[in-house]
Amino acid sequence: MTLTADVPIENELPMTDSQSRVTADHLRRDAYLYVRQSSLHQVANNTESSRRQYDLRGRAVALGWPTERVVVIDVDQGQSGSSATDREGFQRLVADVSLQKAGIVLGLECSRLARNNADWHRLLELCALSGTLICDEDGLYDPGQINDRLLLGLKGTISEAELHFIRARLQGGLLAKAGRGELAVRLPVGLVYDPVGNVVLDPDAGVRQAIGHLFETFEATGSASAAVKAFAAERLTFPGRHGPGGPHAGELYWKPLRHDQALFVLHNPRYAGAYFYGRRRQVTDIDGHSTTVNKPREEWTVLIPDAHPGYIGFDQYERNQATLAANAAFRGQERRAGPAREGPALLQGLAICGRCGKRMAATYHARRDGTLLPDYACRREGIATGTPPCQTICGAGIDKAVAALVLEQLTPLAIETALQVSAELAQRAVDADRIRATHVERARYAADAARRRYLAVDPANRLVADTLEADWNHKLRELSDAQDDYERATQAGNSPLTDDQQARIRALASDLPALFNDPATPTRERKRLIRLLATDVTLIKTDDHITAHVRLSGGAQHTLTVPRPLRAWEAHTTPAATIAAIDELLAEHTYDETAAILNERGLTGGWGKPFTVPSLTQLCRNRNIPDLRQRLRGAGMLTLDEIAGEMGVTTATIKRWQHRGHITGRRIDARRAHLYHPGQHRPPDGRRRDQLTPPEAVPATRDDHPDADRHGNTTTNSPGGAV
Numbered sequence: 241m242t243l244t245a246d247v248p249i250e251n252e253l254p255m256t257d258s259q260s261r262v263t264a265d266h267l268r269r270d271a272y273l274y275v276r277q278s279s280l281h282q283v284a285n286n287t288e289s290s291r292r293q294y295d296l297r298g299r300a301v302a303l304g305w306p307t308e309r310v311v312v313i314d315v316d317q318g319q320s321g322s323s324a325t326d327r328e329g330f331q332r333l334v335a336d337v338s339l340q341k342a343g344i345v346l347g348l349e350c351s352r353l354a355r356n357n358a359d360w361h362r363l364l365e366l367c368a369l370s371g372t373l374i375c376d377e378d379g380l381y382d383p384g385q386i387n388d389r390l391l392l393g394l395k396g397t398i399s400e401a402e403l404h405f406i407r408a409r410l411q412g413g414l415l416a417k418a419g420r421g422e423l424a425v426r427l428p429v430g431l432v433y434d435p436v437g438n439v440v441l442d443p444d445a446g447v448r449q450a451i452g453h454l455f456e457t458f459e460a461t462g463s464a465s466a467a468v469k470a471f472a473a474e475r476l477t478f479p480g481r482h483g484p485g486g487p488h489a490g491e492l493y494w495k496p497l498r499h500d501q502a503l504f505v506l507h508n509p510r511y512a513g514a515y516f517y518g519r520r521r522q523v524t525d526i527d528g529h530s531t532t533v534n535k536p537r538e539e540w541t542v543l544i545p546d547a548h549p550g551y552i553g554f555d556q557y558e559r560n561q562a563t564l565a566a567n568a569a570f571r572g573q574e575r576r577a578g579p580a581r582e583g584p585a586l587l588q589g590l591a592i593c594g595r596c597g598k599r600m601a602a603t604y605h606a607r608r609d610g611t612l613l614p615d616y617a618c619r620r621e622g623i624a625t626g627t628p629p630c631q632t633i634c635g636a637g638i639d640k641a642v643a644a645l646v647l648e649q650l651t652p653l654a655i656e657t658a659l660q661v662s663a664e665l666a667q668r669a670v671d672a673d674r675i676r677a678t679h680v681e682r683a684r685y686a687a688d689a690a691r692r693r694y695l696a697v698d699p700a701n702r703l704v705a706d707t708l709e710a711d712w713n714h715k716l717r718e719l720s721d722a723q724d725d726y727e728r729a730t731q732a733g734n735s736p737l738t739d740d741q742q743a744r745i746r747a748l749a750s751d752l753p754a755l756f757n758d759p760a761t762p763t764r765e766r767k768r769l770i771r772l773l774a775t776d777v778t779l780i781k782t783d784d785h786i787t788a789h790v791r792l793s794g795g796a797q798h799t800l801t802v803p804r805p806l807r808a809w810e811a812h813t814t815p816a817a818t819i820a821a822i823d824e825l826l827a828e829h830t831y832d833e834t835a836a837i838l839n840e841r842g843l844t845g846g847w848g849k850p851f852t853v854p855s856l857t858q859l860c861r862n863r864n865i866p867d868l869r870q871r872l873r874g875a876g877m878l879t880l881d882e883i884a885g886e887m888g889v890t891t892a893t894i895k896r897w898q899h900r901g902h903i904t905g906r907r908i909d910a911r912r913a914h915l916y917h918p919g920q921h922r923p924p925d926g927r928r929r930d931q932l933t934p935p936e937a938v939p940a941t942r943d944d945h946p947d948a949d950r951h952g953n954t955t956t957n958s959p960g961g962a963v
Contacts, residue, residue, distance in 0.1 A: 262304055267304050267305065292377075337367055349395075431510055455551055458502075467497075514546070518535070519534060583614070585602035586642065590771070638777070638800075647753050831910070887922055
């Protein structure tokens with residue numbers, strides 16, 4: 241008698257297990273088969289795994305589901321199971337389970353569904369609430385039962401740990417090799433691997449010159465943005481290399497330098513000959529989205545200085561990073577100095593508030609003639625708290641005082657400094673010209689190579705010959721464009737300095753203040769010259785003056801005191817001496833006479849314009865200066881109506897008597913209005929004298945002669961003077 245054991249066939253569950261777990265309620269809903277592989281490489285090469293996953297449809301049919309009700313979700317092929325964020329198929333599966341559309345979920349193993357405990361247990365919870373079964377290659381499970389759920393939870397934990405072990409095994413060898421500096425990674429443009437795998441500088445001289453010129457320009461300007469502008473002004477291009485893959489993989493190309501490309505080169509330690517690994521890390525947020533962030537230098541996995549040849553030394557790289565960090569800090573909370581910019585504020589980035597100790601921002605205001613004047617404002621705390629600024633200072637006088645101090649310190653070294661600058665400018669011009677010449681040489685070589693390829697082909701093979709001829713013509717056009725660019729740049733003045741230019745620089749070297757104040761000197765260069773000595777300038781404003789404490793690079797300190805700039809209303813206020821002169825003149829003269837006298841003396845108002853009767857009248861009213869009429873009225877002199885009433889005659893008779901010299905008065909304005917002395921009497925026999933004696937026949941006496949009275953009493957209508 242032979243004893244045999246019942247062994248279940250592969251991919252087939254025991255009948256008793258299926259009958260006890262699968263119910264009619266499960267069969268009324270659809271069966272969902274989830275198919276996934278972690279990478280496209282696995283999808284293309286691990287076809288047996290895909291076949292096994294699709295074969296699970298037979299398992300669903302064996303459990304009682306019709307073939308047409310087996311829903312296959314395979315849109316997540318090539319997606320990792322570590323997160324559900326980008327897996328559209330898994331998200332659809334979870335949604336249908338929560339809507340009770342799924343009676344069973346099938347997967348080759350739990351790692352196909354999720355390698356993340358959070359996603360896995362969320363699916364288990366939804367399956368338990370909706371009464372959905374889970375089936376894998378090992379068996380059928382009901383998440384609503386505690387034993388099955390414990391087993392499924394354990395499988396999910398193992399699946400997530402397995403992912404960690406796989407990564408650790410894969411990265412362990414990489415980290416060990418990177419720790420020795422032997423892990424080959426993609427190199428930036430300008431560095432290549434030699435035949436034995438060592439890192440060397442690019443053999444192309446044009447590439448080396450362009451990269452070296454970028455570092456030299458940055459060292460000279462102190463700003464990545466300024467370096468990009470210098471390349472654009474000199475019509476220089478920068479090299480790049482196509483990445484792996486594609487028809488142009490590894491080929492060199494040239495294009496205008498961009499700011500982001502300049503920052504990449506300046507921040508990359510490989511150009512300083514240092515090997516590094518693990519400079520960035522990936523951070524996953526609560527939504528499962530991953531971002532790449534830069535780690536601090538002390539957290540880099542590997543950093544090996546002087547591992548291979550570089551374009552600059554590692555010390556120079558450190559100085560460049562400090563400069564870039566200071567430039568970036570100008571935008572931050574502390575607002576450090578930052579790079580020198582084009583505005584006329586010479587203390588931009590150097591001014592510190594003497595009250596709170598924070599950096600002061602540089603702003604500008606314009607005069608009526610369009611001249612920009614700098615202002616230094618400490619207002620960051622005011623913006624944050626809604627309070628007035630700590631202090632705002634007009635910087636015109638401070639800038640001049642600090643510039644004079646710096647020039648005084650630098651004058652003994654002026655000649656030597658100017659000669660060094662001249663040599664540096666000449667060398668930079670030569671370097672730029674050499675880089676442009678390499679572009680022409682490269683284009684000429686490409687055209688010659690295309691010509692040789694065209695001449696080597698069989699003329700009868702027109703299909704190949706036409707293509708090579710078109711390529712030759714294209715290279716010739718590129719050569720012509722390169723030559724035109726070189727000629728235009730040369731004509732634009734980007735050539736080395738001539739002897740005459742060098743002589744002019746040497747002539748200016750003997751007078752550094754003239755060079756500093758020369759309108760042709762850019763403001764940016766003036767600021768950089770000040771920063772050679774001045775570290776910071778602390779400003780304190782009082783009611784009368786501004787105090788500036790200048791701290792120099794060597795530690796010495798100088799205190800400068802300049803008068804507080806006049807406010808607008810103060811600058812346009814008539815001087816006190818002019819006001820006193822007006823007050824003195826109005827005691828004896830009318831407005832028109834006073835204005836004429838002031839203009840003869842060269843005295844002007846607050847706006848610097850000559851006096852007129854309206855402007856003088858308005859000024860006296862604003863300053864409460866009494867005019868001649870008010871003064872004479874205060875002395876008791878009478879108006880025309882008053883003296884006419886006193887004498888009992890008409891105003892016309894008073895005017896006629898004054899004209900004939902019978903009564904006296906004084907002119908008080910340009911319209912020839914008069915005030916009259918009190919106590920005068922009617923002339924005797926005025927009517928008879930008026931009939932018998934003409935006015936001109938009456939002899940003048942001391943009392944009625946126009947020039948006899950030192951107080952300006954008048955008896956005639958003679959024009960001019962005080963009448």
